[in-house]
Amino acid sequence: MLDRALLEALLAEVRLAPSVHNIQPTRWRLIGNDTLLLLEDVTRRLPAADPSGHDVRLSHGAAIEGLSLALGRRGLGIADIQPMAEPTVSGSLQPVAHIAVAAGGALDGLADFVSARTSWRGGxxxxxxxxxxxxxxxxxxxxxxxxxxxxxxxxxxxxxxxxxxxxxxxxxxxxxxxxxxxxxxxxxxxxxxxxxxxxxxxxxxxxxxxxxxxxxxxxxxxxxxxxxxxxxxxxxxxxxxxxxxxxxxxxxxxxxxxxxxxxxxxxxxxxxxxxxxxxxxxxxxxxxxxxxxxxxxxxxxxxxxxxxxxxxxxxxxxxxxxxxxxxxxx
Ligand SMILES: Cc1cc2nc3c(=O)[nH]c(=O)nc-3n(C[C@H](O)[C@H](O)[C@H](O)COP(=O)(O)O)c2cc1C
Missing domain, CATH: 3.40.109.10 (NADH Oxidase)
Structure with a gap:
């Protein structure tokens, strides 16, 4: 179901999700053909603005929703999310959650606004x-x-x-x-x-x-x-x-x-x-x-x-x- 080419196509949409300070902390690893491991690039944390990691985790959540919307366009969906109980950092990466993907997702109307949504800081x-x-x-x-x-x-x-x-x-x-x-x-x-x-x-x-x-x-x-x-x-x-x-x-x-x-x-x-x-x-x-x-x-x-x-x-x-x-x- 999932392969490298599909993952790249999905992430082209997922990466448009918002992240605090636009740090884009979310990384992805394909495991088998139906599971993704979501990891955090710990070098992108914000120890001063976000000491608890709350906003980084919100940003991962936004990326997961972006994934769900991108999967829905392709008749796929998120079947299960398993957050890591006691994640350990390896190099610059810390596993955050396993995400199981399955057939049966539906197109969500909000997917049409992924490209247009932006942080508006004008008047x-x-x-x-x-x-x-x-x-x-x-x-x-x-x-x-x-x-x-x-x-x-x-x-x-x-x-x-x-x-x-x-x-x-x-x-x-x-x-x-x-x-x-x-x-x-x-x-x-x-x-x-x-x-x-x-x-x-x-x-x-x-x-x-x-x-x-x-x-x-x-x-x-x-x-x-x-x-x-x-x-x-x-x-x-x-x-x-x-x-x-x-x-x-x-x-x-x-x-x-x-x-x-x-x-x-x-x-x-x-x-x-x-x-x-x-x-x-x-x-x-x-x-x-x-x-x-x-x-x-x-x-x-x-x-x-x-x-x-x-x-x-x-x-x-x-x-x-x-x-x-x-x-x-x-
Ligand atoms: C958890 C979270 C907190 C954010 N807080 C602020 C904020 O306080 N001020 C701000 O101008 N933008 C904030 N943003 C917006 C991000 O800076 C923005 O998503 C990022 O720069 C990417 O730009 P885009 O939203 O236009 O795609 C926040 C985004 C997230 C996900």
Whole structure:
């Protein structure tokens, strides 16, 4: 059923799944003709931003959902997922889960949006009637996301996101790790491979250059002068947006949460809504608690991430940085 050629074709779609900082940590190994071993490239972990490995595991989950969608196009499906109980690292690879593939999968409509979905970090235009209808549709289609609207509510969340973001930026290790994954110049040899390109971050050349200085050598001075928080602010990006609190059952394996996270994002794309996660809001305990208390994440659920979303005011980035498929097979 599975062979190298089919695996390469599948991974050409799977690799379009989102991953935190675009680190693309997921690797694949074919075992026999019906099982895949999913492995983690441990050199791509984010010890400062993601010390528990939660977001890396969410990213693996998104890749698994990408696999499921790609298999469904071919009449195949995931029959079973067995997470490794006590994985050991061998070289740079750590096994994460065995995935059994079987005949009988069905085409899932969300597969059509895998190529179009992207992290939208540009501006939004005001919601029109079609946009409102899209939001209503999303609310009706998922119980994993709570949609928040209203200028005042969104501005409160934008301020909270700035506070959370600045909290993390003040940590030197966090800032330098983020800078390591930013591709601020097109001359960077890894610009098309991985990480966060200036284009993907909707940064014109001069802004990208300035960002490198603000988050790099100038940060301590700017912080002392009280200017760093203002310069790092992303509050303006929330203009005209809605916010979705993405929540999943308490105690759920992030592999499963990551699958649902990707499906929700694809569902937004299917409704013509552009979106981008704002992880700091869920990662910082103070903001996560505040959001849950003020906006009511249901009992027994935990806030996994937060999307800023809306009607995109512009076109998506032309290219998406991804590793070649051959590097994903180990
Ligand atoms: C678990 C997770 C957390 C993420 N958090 C953020 C975030 O806080 N801010 C952001 O701009 N993008 C975030 N992203 C989006 C990734 O940076 C994005 O998926 C990656 O750069 C690939 O780009 P694409 O989504 O356009 O394909 C996150 C993605 C995942 C899977």
């Amino acid at each position: 939004f235009r005001p919601f029109d009637a079609a946009g409102e209808a899209a939001l209503d549709m999303v609310s009706a289609m998922t119980s994993d996301a709570q949609l928040l609207r209203g200028v005042q509510t969104i501005d409160e969340i934008a301020r909270l996101a700035d506070e959370a973001g600045f909290h993390f930026l003040c940590d030197d290790a966090h800032r330098s790790e983020l800078l390591r994954w930013m591709r601020l110049s097109r001359t960077d040899p890894t610009y098309q491979r991985d990480g966060l390109s200036a284009e993907a971050m909707a940064m014109p050349g001069l802004v990208a250059f300035g960002t490198g200085l603000v988050l790099g050598p100038l940060f301590p001075l700017l912080r002392r002068l009280g200017l760093a928080a203002t310069l790092a602010s992303e509050r303006g990006k929330f203009a005209n947006s809605a916010v979705a609190l993405f929540h999943r059952p308490d105690g759920e394996d992030p592999l499963a949460s990551g699958r649902a996270f990707y499906r929700t994002w694809l569902m937004l794309a299917a409704q013509g809504l552009a979106a981008c996660p704002v992880s700091v809001l869920a990662d910082w305990p103070a903001s996560s608690r505040q959001l849950a208390e003020h906006y009511g994440v249901p009992a027994g659920r935990r806030l996994v991430n937060v999307f800023r979303l809306g009607l995109p005011d512009g076109s998506p980035p032309g290219s998406r940085a991804r590793l070649p498929v051959t590097e994903l097979i180990v």
